[in-house]
Amino acid sequence: MGSDPFLPYSSKDAVVCRGIGKTWAIDTPRAHEALRDVDLDIRPGEFVVLLGPSGCGKSTLLYLIAGLEAQTSGQIWSFHDEVTTPSPDRSLIFQETSLFPWLAVWQNVSFGLSIRGVPLKERRAVARDALSRVGLVEAMDKRPDELSGGMRQRVAVARALAMRPKVLLMDEPFAALDVQTRAKMQDFLLDVWRDSGASVLFVTHSIDEAVALADRVVVFTSRPGRIKTIVPIDLPRPRDPFSPQCEALRRLLTEELRGEVDRAFAEQEALARTG
């Protein structure tokens, strides 16, 4: 394990992971190892994409950093503090709609404030501000089921921003959207990210998405999830997906991933055979 107990405390990094391992259903016959020995540092304001085949444990890492689950081994810090519980400093955005269907859009956005007992007027003001950053002020008093999928995800982003998080954790947030909406949402996310100054940790299995968004792409191996390689992308945004640099990056990432996808596939088949 590569843990150095002294180093992370002096670090100003947004997220520091040292020797992270996670085994689900540990001590049961159904135990399986999702993550092994992950070391990862995320700088303040950095946009990091976790890329890997499905089921490789990249979402698990997100949940651990969010503090929603406890790691089996290793330690996680975020800005000097060890992560043991969820915190409003680290907002999580999910793939599927996670808006509360019984609340109006603005109440959804200010949910975290109402938990802290902030008065209604202030909540509405904060919600208006956050919704204006995602261009949805006019939908403030609507209910989530009156919005399209893309709009709902923008509300989810606004809800995360309303907490003024230092780290935005995104679990395949655009995977359920159609291709055109997805491209628009990526541009939108980059704007929001630049405005907010937060670090973004973005999980995806789409190489295109990784190339379009990331400062660094962290490629994961399949089960147990380990970091295979980290590819820095030093290109100005917005990036032309058809530029030779992007082509080369896509080819590189495809090569890195191919073996992993094959391995994951074979493993899943073996698992299905043994039951």
Added chain:
Amino acid sequence: MSGDSVAGRLSAPRAGAWARLSPRSRAALARIGWGIASVGMFAGIWELLWAIGVADARLLPPPHIFLGNIPDQARFFNTAQRWQIGVDASAGPSPLGAVGITVAATSMRVFVGLGIAAVLSVTLGVLIRYFTLLEKLTLPTITLLSPVSPIAWLPVAIFMFGIGNAPAIFMVVIALFFHMVLSTISQIDGVNRNLINVARTMGASKRQVYGRVIIPAILPQMLIVLRLNLFASWMVVLIAESTGVGFGLGQVIMLARNTFNPSLVFFTIALIGLLGFLSDLVLRQLQRRLLYWVPEATGVLRGL
């Protein structure tokens, strides 16, 4: 929709008026039309069987007989305590008034029982998920008792509460309580994890997660469970009332059985059916008002 077309044909002479109705009231009228058609079809078959001599009027009197003379039937609903010494057989309210009192008494037992059962079971279900110790202590017993037939509780109801309203209400509560607890627990387990996780990342405490996420999230399903249990409580209340509550629809059924009066049996059954239907309508309206966020089209049980 086929409902619209049939209703449209029915009101063909006033097609202009039909077209001027809003789609909502047109749908409502179509629904009522279908309801009448459905009941009318069964009544028609019954009348036909009577007309050709298959259904004996003394055993299976058709609707025109048992609904033909309502004041005559209503005599049997006398709510005066006639078995008491010194009470005249003709004492008590007017026959139709007595029907009203009987119906009100039975409905009251159903709704009070349903209300108590709902509050108790949802509360206990939530507490069971909230406190693990409570789950370990109570859940096995609840699971053990939930398949017990309400009829088995009847002697217990009488031992504990004697006769009157209390045992009838107790019967309704006990018949619904156990499996409504189990159903509450399974609803809680089915709450979308993402909603809970979102609340947690925003700093919600366990109590806030339950109060602001889990309870609103289970409400829609719980109301459907309540509606389904409404029918069960209409069934149970009759059993409870047949044992000497004083008056009530169950008591009238017993009277009809003891005096061999099939006409009165079917009259009472018709009354119970109507009441059950109306109370379902009330709950459905309540559901629509309370659960404004549940889109109507997704209610699989909406047309129930």
